[in-house]
Amino acid sequence: MNLSIQTYWRELASGRRTEPADKLVLLFLTPFAWLYSLVLRLRALLYRSSILKTHRLPRPVVSIGNITVGGTGKTPVTAYIARHLLAQGYKVAVLSRGYGGSLEGQSCVVSDGASIMLSARECGDEPYLLASTVAGLMVVIGPDRFAAGQLAMQQLAPDIFLLDDGFQHLRLHRDLNILLQDFSRPLGNGLTLPAGMLREPPTAARRADLILFTRSPKGAATPVTIGAATACLASHTIVDLIPLNGGPPVPFSRCSGQRVLAFAGIADPASFFAALRTEGVNLVQCITFPDHVVYDKERLDKIASGMRESGAELLVTTEKDGVKLRGLAPECANRTMLARLELTIDKPELLHNALLGLLKHQEL
The missing domain is CATH 3.40.50 (Rossmann fold)
Known part of the structure; x- marks a missing residue:
């Protein structure tokens, strides 16, 4: 799915888009939603009626x-x-x-x-x-x-x-x-x-x-x-930053006064960027990738070029993205921090x- 279409759909489905054209799109999609809902209700009924079997493990x-x-x-x-x-x-x-x-x-x-x-x-x-x-x-x-x-x-x-x-x-x-x-x-x-x-x-x-x-x-x-x-x-609160290349966590205040590029490939990247802004981070650029993204050469190059063009001094992403960032150029990896959340x-x-x-x- 094209990312711009994906972003538009998320805003539409979450109720953030209410223009007349958006309502027409919803009008077109609603019959399919009714059909989908009917199938799901039937599936749930089959499980409640034990027609479809539920299996039990020997531990909670x-x-x-x-x-x-x-x-x-x-x-x-x-x-x-x-x-x-x-x-x-x-x-x-x-x-x-x-x-x-x-x-x-x-x-x-x-x-x-x-x-x-x-x-x-x-x-x-x-x-x-x-x-x-x-x-x-x-x-x-x-x-x-x-x-x-x-x-x-x-x-x-x-x-x-x-x-x-x-x-x-x-x-x-x-x-x-x-x-x-x-x-x-x-x-x-x-x-x-x-x-x-x-x-x-x-x-x-x-x-x-x-x-x-x-x-x-x-x-x-x-x-x-x-x-x-x-x-x-x-x-969820961002409590500290973990260097991508290893080392002890550093205080979130490390972002203070620095130009920061944030990127994320999660289900709701906008909420991550908003959390950074709420903490006073100076975001000079935000790069959004699809959820469960594979960081191939093209995407890694996009991060590197974004850092150079924006003049970012620090890159911040999520821990979920961090586990997939092998191959990131050293100039970026050395500046990349993973935001650690506390619930x-x-x-x-x-x-x-x-x-x-x-x-x-x-x-x-």
């Missing part, structure tokens, strides 16, 4: 996902939960699809908790990022998360599974269903694909046990939720108690 499964297309901060939330459980002494395995990796479609162990066996190009950027930034975390990829879980049980014997981006993966039973929604636009324009950002009709949120509203502003009130799920507010939850005890309850029940 916590699903972390959303009902919109990308950009709600699933990876930081997965990392937060994994670190909390690991700190309690539990063996944790993440089950991920491995989207964008060359081994997508196969079930493979990315990390056994001690060593990483696959590269980001092989397993995908998000599984590799989790494996490389959360010490002791086991990560397994596979399109069928039940089969991936069975592989994990055979080779790794975890105490608990985290199902990454698993809200729609109804084939696998989950013991705790966590739904992430963007605070500012939790349902986009309220329509399903292709007219909106919803992967499922809004009523699918009733399957959630806990809803985290991500990117919540300070002091915000918790929105009204669909169904009986408990809700919490979560925010804060307003009522963490609700999440912690739910996780503890699962594990205590498992031990009985």
